[in-house]
Amino acid sequence: MSFNFKDFSDFKFMITPVFIKIIFWICAVIIFIYGLYIMVTFQFLQGLIMAILGPIAVRIYCELLIVIFKIHEGIEKLVEK
8 A cells, every 4th residue: 555645634544553563562562571570579470470461461452452443444445335
């Protein structure tokens, strides 16, 4: 898909899914590092659980957000037909 400024200005081109992917990676790294910090300083088991399940939880949340945009794309295709 090529970039068209008119589509961008008319909100036909969605940029939010790209930002959601970037935010996922930033949050996953931060949560993993914080989980390691908790493992070393406070309680090993809680930190381990956070380091493993934290990025998975963020991934599920981001996937749910992206599903909304996929539904939008599907509806647009139906309307075009």
